[in-house]
Amino acid sequence: GDSVTQMEGPVTLSEEAFLTINCTYTATGYPSLFWYVQYPGEGLQLLLKATKADDKGSNKGFEATYRKETTSFHLEKGSVQVSDSAVYFCALSDGGATNKLIFGTGTLLAVQP
Amino acid sequence: EAGVAQSPRYKIIEKRQSVAFWCNPISGHATLYWYQQILGQGPKLLIQFQNNGVVDDSQLPKDRFSAERLKGVDSTLKIQPAKLEDSAVYLCASSLSSIAGRGYTFGSGTRLTVV
Numbered sequence: 001g002d003s004v005t006q007m008e009g010p011v012t013l014s015e016e017a018f019l020t021i022n023c024t025y026t027a028t029g030y031p032s033l034f035w036y037v038q039y040p041g042e043g044l045q046l047l048l049k050a051t052k053a054d055d056k057g058s059n060k061g062f063e064a065t066y067r068k069e070t071t072s073f074h075l076e077k078g079s080v081q082v083s084d085s086a087v088y089f090c091a092l093s094d095g096g097a098t099n100k101l102i103f104g105t106g107t108l109l110a111v112q113p
Numbered sequence: 114e115a116g117v118a119q120s121p122r123y124k125i126i127e128k129r130q131s132v133a134f135w136c137n138p139i140s141g142h143a144t145l146y147w148y149q150q151i152l153g154q155g156p157k158l159l160i161q162f163q164n165n166g167v168v169d170d171s172q173l174p175k176d177r178f179s180a181e182r183l184k185g186v187d188s189t190l191k192i193q194p195a196k197l198e199d200s201a202v203y204l205c206a207s208s209l210s211s212i213a214g215r216g217y218t219f220g221s222g223t224r225l226t227v228v
Contacts (some may be wrong), residue, residue, distance in 0.1 A: 004155070021192030022209040034216060043117070043204065044156070046216035089155055097145070099208070101217065 002027045006090050006104035011026040011081055013111050021107045023064075023090035031092040033057075033066050033073040034101065036088045047075075047088070080111045115139065117220035119205050133192035134223045138186070138207030144168075145182055146217060147190050148204040156204055162188065192197045194228045 007022040025031065035047040035057070048057030053068035062077045073090060090104040118137040119191050126132050143164050148156035159178065160170040164185040173180070177196070182188040192199055202224050206217035 036219075040124075041221075043219040043221040044206075044217075045219070049216055066140065071165050082182050091155070100158050101156075103157070105153065106179060 002031065002092060002094050002102050002106050004090050004092055004102055004104035006088075006107050008105075009108040011088075011107060014094075015082055015113050016079045017111075019075070019077040019080045019084075019086055019109070021090075021109070023073045023075065023104060025071050025090075027071075027092055027094060029094055031094050033064070034091040034093070035062070035064055035073070035075050036089040037090060038089065038098055038106070040086070043062050044089065045084055051067065054062050067087070080109070081113045085111045114222055115219050117207050119203075119204055119223055120218035121223055122221065123224050123226075125228060126195055128197055128227050129176060129194040131191065132195055132202050132225060132227075133191045134205075135207030136188045136190070138188070138205070139218055140206050142151040142207035142209055142218075143185070144208045144210055146206040146208075147180055147188070148206065150204055150220075152201070159190070159203075173193070192225075195225075197227050199226045200225055 003026045005024050015051045032051045034049045037047045048059040050057040050066035056065045064075045086107045089106045091101045131206045145162045147159045150156040159173045160180045161168045162182040165182045180190045202222040204222045206219045
């Protein structure tokens, strides 16, 4: 079945460092891809999404490009801030009747001042 | 707009007891989801409603879990009897429809601890 694999954390960076969180997927069809973020004590928030190959999703300085040839959707940010510390989840939706989201295991990002 | 409301925020129960969680989705959102998030794992779909009908409950342990969505608005998820492995955060989410590519809006979740 469909699945999502994320790099394991925690990822610890200094403020203003470059961030990459790897995400690859397995899907039989043409899924939509998402990044969700979960700040401490809060629910999941949609960070960005891409619905077809070569689309780039972006929000709050974060970017991810839907790469069909490598089945990847890596999250990047050029300069992280302490406030970016959170758990990041990659997810896919297979676009079936249910639009079910399948999540990766999450990557904890800790940004130090 | 108001977000997805869930209650309670925290619940501690003993194994074999029963527990219920409540969710109020965003007004007008026809699709409602319950996810289970075990510590260290990504959320897993338990059940999806479209209005007040069940669309997908294939991952719901029906011997102990039940859910309903009366009048297509609020929803309740129940566990009876609870097991230790049910300790998790239970997330409710809603969306306007089940069209592919639409993100969900999640509530803050209910953290359940079974002792």
